[in-house]
Amino acid sequence: GQQVMQIPQYQHVQEGEDFTTYCNSSTTLSNIQWYKQRPGGHPVFLIQLVKSGEVKKQKRLTFQFGEAKKNSSLHITATQTTDVGTYFCAGWGAGNMLTFGGGTRLMVKP
Amino acid sequence: DGGITQSPKYLFRKEGQNVTLSCEQNLNHDAMYWYRQDPGQGLRLIYYSQIVNDFQKGDIAEGYSVSREKKESFPLTVTSAQKNPTAFYLCASSEQGIGYNEQFFGPGTRLTVL
Numbered sequence: 386g387q388q389v390m391q392i393p394q395y396q397h398v399q400e401g402e403d404f405t406t407y408c409n410s411s412t413t414l415s416n417i418q419w420y421k422q423r424p425g426g427h428p429v430f431l432i433q434l435v436k437s438g439e440v441k442k443q444k445r446l447t448f449q450f451g452e453a454k455k456n457s458s459l460h461i462t463a464t465q466t467t468d469v470g471t472y473f474c475a476g477w478g479a480g481n482m483l484t485f486g487g488g489t490r491l492m493v494k495p
Numbered sequence: 496d497g498g499i500t501q502s503p504k505y506l507f508r509k510e511g512q513n514v515t516l517s518c519e520q521n522l523n524h525d526a527m528y529w530y531r532q533d534p535g536q537g538l539r540l541i542y543y544s545q546i547v548n549d550f551q552k553g554d555i556a557e558g559y560s561v562s563r564e565k566k567e568s569f570p571l572t573v574t575s576a577q578k579n580p581t582a583f584y585l586c587a588s589s590e591q592g593i594g595y596n597e598q599f600f601g602p603g604t605r606l607t608v609l
Contacts, residue, residue: 386554416595428538428585428598428600430598435595473538475538482553483540485530485538485539486537488536488537
């Protein structure tokens, strides 16, 4: 079945450093969504990418969808302590269900 | 105040007992989902329902059962057949059961089986 892998699993950064998490699917995706889960909380929707090569920005966050629609990335510029949490990608593909990646846990040292 | 509620927040059960987790939404969403999250892991789909009185198995349905008698309610029963039930359970909903709709999550229920 469809698999979605995310790397790295964990990332420690100093406040002010940049951060990137990568998402790779075993199959071509119709779209990809990104969610953030704060420690002890529940996932919250951030954004959705649909078009091949699409790039979207939300303040310090930049999201990209690969040309082949099999990979995606989330880049955070100048991290802040409020960015702490686990970032999940989730892809919709041939299985007709949203498949979540394992997540990247971001820790920010002040 | 629209949203998804799950109860209880923490639940303890003895091994061999069935337990039912509640999920209610007042967003008027057609689709509802149950996910399981283990420490440091992603979300795995247990069951989903795109419409009342209909539901489908997800990737890890064994040992679980659901019902969808009302649009706003999608309870999950963790049966004694589930070999490792201790986990964080998340309920979600979306306008329709297709991939282009974002999913809204409830606060989750943390189940511990002793």
